[in-house]
Amino acid sequence: MTEQQLDETSAEPLHAQLRKIFIEKIRTGSWEPGERITAELELSEEYKVSRSTIRQAVLALVNEGYLSRKRGRGTFVNPEKRDLSVLDLKFSIPSDSEHQLLKVAADQVNSTMARHLSVTDDEPLTLLQRVRYIDGEPAALESSWLVTRRFPNLLNSNMSLPLWDILQNDFDTQINYDSTAIEPVILTEDEEHLLVCPTSPTAALLITRLGSTSDGQPVVYSQSLFRGDTSRAIFRSNAGGH
The missing domain is CATH 3.40.1410.10 (Chorismate lyase-like)
Structure with missing residues (x-):
């Protein structure tokens, strides 16, 4: 069960909605600093969207400094700024x-x-x-x-x-x-x-x-x-x- 549900009728793209949901996970401690986040496949199944949509949301947070990708290990939550x-x-x-x-x-x-x-x-x-x-x-x-x-x-x-x-x-x-x-x-x-x-x-x-x-x-x-x-x-x- 997810904390927030995606609104497929909204004009806001799904990846943008997911970005906000993932930021909330980080801010509330659901995803803790240093923790590896859930794999893209599992997230796509949880939110019932394509892996490319998940990837767009995750990449946005990597570019904004919330997450870091480590080759061969996964994507991790960065320490608090x-x-x-x-x-x-x-x-x-x-x-x-x-x-x-x-x-x-x-x-x-x-x-x-x-x-x-x-x-x-x-x-x-x-x-x-x-x-x-x-x-x-x-x-x-x-x-x-x-x-x-x-x-x-x-x-x-x-x-x-x-x-x-x-x-x-x-x-x-x-x-x-x-x-x-x-x-x-x-x-x-x-x-x-x-x-x-x-x-x-x-x-x-x-x-x-x-x-x-x-x-x-x-x-x-x-x-x-x-x-x-x-x-x-x-x-x-x-x-x-x-």
């Missing part, structure tokens, strides 16, 4: 978050990044690339460009810490945000490999932030690629706000 607060991201890093260093390259010249940081095209910049881990799993690929003369010997810092803590603790620099941009993207194969993505292609949230010192001087331009199958962006407003 982590919330990324867009308004206070620098304060919302959980205590069990840490970083793995990929690269620190000082004295780089990049005219595009130089313009973002309001310096001359030949101003030496430092590129810092790291993978952020949350709960021991790779969650984001972070690339930050900094003005080298403001942060010399950056490699001597504790690279497991959030960048904002490093700049405040080691360089006595409090970073304020001038702007934040968010856009959906598809990860490259190299990015999927670094983030150990279970499926390909993988959608991601690209969060771009420009940080300035208290005197208004831009000094860091960061791009963070958060896995779309494990993260979502949320917006918070103050209670009683207008």
Whole structure:
């Protein structure tokens, strides 16, 4: 007996109705995180529809990050997505978050990044690339460009810490945000490999932030690629706000 019945008289396609039913199974815990879902043949018999209709609904949820297909093993429910607060991201890093260093390259010249940081095209910049881990799993690929003369010997810092803590603790620099941009993207194969993505292609949230010192001087331009199958962006407003 199913929790919901399909309405064959509805203008809404059956696969779209099934998608909603399957999402409800995930949200109510009927399909638990990490669990392999019922096989397509059994689902088609349960809902009395073709396997292609079931496949359409399942594929939609794979593309949306609710499910993951593992070759030879079946389709599994993804863990609940982590919330990324867009308004206070620098304060919302959980205590069990840490970083793995990929690269620190000082004295780089990049005219595009130089313009973002309001310096001359030949101003030496430092590129810092790291993978952020949350709960021991790779969650984001972070690339930050900094003005080298403001942060010399950056490699001597504790690279497991959030960048904002490093700049405040080691360089006595409090970073304020001038702007934040968010856009959906598809990860490259190299990015999927670094983030150990279970499926390909993988959608991601690209969060771009420009940080300035208290005197208004831009000094860091960061791009963070958060896995779309494990993260979502949320917006918070103050209670009683207008």
